[in-house]
Amino acid sequence: MAISLGIIGAAGRMGRRIGALACEDESLKVVCAIDIAGHPSQGVDFGELIGVGKLTVPISSAWSQKPDVLIDFTRPEATMKSVAAARKDGIPIVIGTTGLNAGQLDKLAEAAKQIPVLHAANMSLGVNLLFELVQKVAVALGEDYDIEITETHHRFKKDSPSGTAMELARQICKATGRDVGRCLMHGRSGAEVGRRPGNIGMHARRQGDVIGEHTVAFSTLGETIELSHKAHSRDIFARGALKAAAWLVGKEPGLYNMMDVLNLKSKT
Numbered sequence: 573m574a575i576s577l578g579i580i581g582a583a584g585r586m587g588r589r590i591g592a593l594a595c596e597d598e599s600l601k602v603v604c605a606i607d608i609a610g611h612p613s614q615g616v617d618f619g620e621l622i623g624v625g626k627l628t629v630p631i632s633s634a635w636s637q638k639p640d641v642l643i644d645f646t647r648p649e650a651t652m653k654s655v656a657a658a659r660k661d662g663i664p665i666v667i668g669t670t671g672l673n674a675g676q677l678d679k680l681a682e683a684a685k686q687i688p689v690l691h692a693a694n695m696s697l698g699v700n701l702l703f704e705l706v707q708k709v710a711v712a713l714g715e716d717y718d719i720e721i722t723e724t725h726h727r728f729k730k731d732s733p734s735g736t737a738m739e740l741a742r743q744i745c746k747a748t749g750r751d752v753g754r755c756l757m758h759g760r761s762g763a764e765v766g767r768r769p770g771n772i773g774m775h776a777r778r779q780g781d782v783i784g785e786h787t788v789a790f791s792t793l794g795e796t797i798e799l800s801h802k803a804h805s806r807d808i809f810a811r812g813a814l815k816a817a818a819w820l821v822g823k824e825p826g827l828y829n830m831m832d833v834l835n836l837k838s839k840t
Contacts, residue, residue: 574601575821577814578639578663580654581646582606583613583621583631586668589810590643592622600814602629608650609633638663641817647730648672655683664688664820668695668813670735684827688820692830693735695812699786700830702801706740706788707747709799717790717797719744720773724785732776733758736786741772744788 577594581587582605594600605618611631619627634657635642642665644654651669658665664687667680672691680689694700710719723737738752745752750770757771767773784803789796803809812830819833830836 576603576639578604578642580606580644586645595624604635659683666816667691671731688823690828693739696808703743710744717792720789722775722787724777
């Protein structure tokens with residue numbers, strides 16, 4: 573039997589791609605498409621919106637049919653409402669929203685005591701492999717190598733730095749025993765901005781329609797090693813979210829991430 577899926581932020585770019593790809597998968601069935609009240613697409617058949625033909629699933633502001641699992645790609649405030657509703661109805665939820673603050677992350681952890689919650693800064697296989705690699709390289713190279721993280725996204729992205737860039741920093745700090753809150757240096761401006769031992773530089777660019785590019789550079793006197801990931805299509809995130817949703821169904825309450833889905837839990 574197909575897994576029933578609810579998509580939150582269904583009228584957005586990611587929501588539409590998730591819906592379109594879900595409709596190509598016989599193991600999945602979209603049963604509700606959620607977006608904010610007052611959205612111009614309210615009442616529109618989701619299938620017609622995404623170009624797959626009529627699904628008899630109108631865009632609405634709440635689910636009328638309880639799905640097996642929810643996927644949320646929205647904004648932090650909206651995601652918190654989704655999590656509260658999912659918790660109330662006992663529905664597993666996959667969250668791809670970035671820019672969550674510490675208090676909001678705490679609320680995810682609290683909800684995960686009652687329902688399965690999967691939150692990932694990035695849903696792609698390649699990026700999650702990159703999370704593993706930066707840990708190993710940072711440990712192997714040691715403190716003599718300066719670390720700089722650069723991320724580039726489209727002009728419409730709201731949050732900065734990206735959730736993926738922050739996760740790269742967290743993975744490096746976890747592996748090397750640094751405090752991410754103390755060691756990050758966001759950009760540089762002024763007369764006295766030389767590197768301090770242990771700092772990690774963080775730089776964000778917003779331009780055109782770039783989907784997402786991340787580079788971590790490890791440099792010392794005489795050489796530089798760079799690890800990079802470039803997303804060519806949003807489909808890598810949509811497919812990852814669908815994989816995560818199918819994986820999450822039937823899991824015990826808890827807080828999960830893509831490393832769990834892909835069995836890439838670090839041993840570092």
